[in-house]
Amino acid sequence: MKRVSIKDVAKEAGVSASTVSYVLNSTPTESISPETARRVMDAVKKLGYIPNLNARSLSSRRSNMIGVLIPQTEPGKELMFSNPFYGELLSSIEYTARQHGYHLLLSGTKEDQDYLSIAQNRGVDGIIIVGTYPGENLNALKQLGVPIVLVDSYVKDEAFHTIGIEDREGARMATRYLIEKGHRQIAFVSGSIRENGVNIKRYQGYCDAMQSAGLSVDEQSIYSGTVDYDYGITAAKEYVARGKKQTAAFVSADVISMGLIKGLQQNHVRVPEDLSIVSFDDVYLARMANPALTTVHQDIGEKGKQAVQLILDAAGFKEHRHTECILPLSLVERESVREWRNQP
């Protein structure tokens, strides 16, 4: 079947091809009669015309920009990549976008007003928001009328597409693994535990596994700070100060584990001989660690890729359909866990 061309659309609408091109490229401020624009768009729909994405001039109001918000909402956090997870995710988003001729309008803003007005004035074809984001700001974003994808958020709203993982199940898997290795005293180490964030889900998964095994969760086993290397070092000191009661830890992010291992070394606690660690994310760092981290693997590259794909699909001439995408998890065994059958 012959591909529908811009000339076919022009003929159907009774206008010139350049008028079609003009309509598909026009910004709201440009002067074209609403009647003409409507006739052209009707013809586009009727014929199922798909503009050639490689031809910029025909690309139908597309800005070829995707907004990416990585709000720095962790208390005390200002820099975007103190957790390498964000770097890897952004890397994948950028790569996928680039393959489709798109570029990213990036911000780590907490104050959404600036970003909103830029996204509105300059136009973005969609927005990807990573992590938690205050509810009232999400409402403002809806007004932009572009597809929005929430990554790793537990905000439930039909207006947004979501991509995530089963954080609770992943944490349960990690904790259960430690229990199967004979550990009974298991610490939980994470960033701040907040509503709609991933850490509360991972905390719940940890509790699930402990309770299923008849093990109690006590306050002394919970370490909560920020998702970065330095907090890992702090947690190690705290672990020593609290009397080294646990033989294992489930740590909710690889970057914290990296700091934890360093901090433990400084305090002559060996991993995994004295403390076993199962971690979460499987960022590139996990393999670099010494010992290499046993961790819950999530496909960060796929997360970024799908986020962009959702925008491209939704920004096309397709109808809006709410999409909820859950990516699989697995446990990668490396060097940071030992069996704990007998007291040493």
Added chain:
Amino acid sequence: MKRVSIKDVAKEAGVSASTVSYVLNSTPTESISPETARRVMDAVKKLGYIPNLNARSLSSRRSNMIGVLIPQTEPGKELMFSNPFYGELLSSIEYTARQHGYHLLLSGTKEDQDYLSIAQNRGVDGIIIVGTYPGENLNALKQLGVPIVLVDSYVKDEAFHTIGIEDREGARMATRYLIEKGHRQIAFVSGSIRENGVNIKRYQGYCDAMQSAGLSVDEQSIYSGTVDYDYGITAAKEYVARGKKQTAAFVSADVISMGLIKGLQQNHVRVPEDLSIVSFDDVYLARMANPALTTVHQDIGEKGKQAVQLILDAAGFKEHRHTECILPLSLVERESVREWRNQP
């Protein structure tokens, strides 16, 4: 002194305040007579009017977007952050931009045409280019008429601002340090060595130090691949295959050192007992390494901050002045080097 207001400009130009606002916000497609625009701009200059940056509507053609190009030009490299240096630099650029109400239009593109047309159509207030970039594309970028900052490039052109470090001197410092520690057989490990890039400068610095000490540089001591973790592992295998002739290595990027250490461990070569390593960059990883890396420290955060500052200065109502900024280097001693006074 009273701040010059938009009303003062309007009075001077003999137009209404809304016309001034319109001129300062207009895009080239909007219809305003060139004569009126000129009168307004003359008045702006004469009175030294500075638009209030917080009032978007008065922000004088500013897009509040800074273009950031991190071209993925390394052979075989597609993802932006396989070297965490870029993540840290971008993090700093984003943070500084955000403090000033700016956002980033990010791309890892090699093909500049897409990016150019977006930068042109959507408007950016300046462009930061990180690393090497083909010369002919730089010429096309000049046409955009916005300030351009080259980071870590040895392209010499008065049209661009530059921010960099003395790569050659840093490499000399690192290699001399190993020589002072008693090493005579010293390997050089880096990404691909190309014209106008940083690696050739670091290679030259390595050669400088070797020659100053009367040491010869032979082909067997040179390892050149890609700037990533995996190449470090490859280089370790190669080192073993070549007969472990060197007692030390100067490695041109921390991320390669991380892989090198892992690869050496897999081959039962200990760092620093069997091979000492001095590295370059002092990314966050350097401290996380085990042993922690002795490395040439550069202030990556400052690099990003100054890049944004140069754009903001140049994009203001100031005259264009070519700025060349060289940031200082220092050597940070950690755990990856041992003295080599006697053969073991």
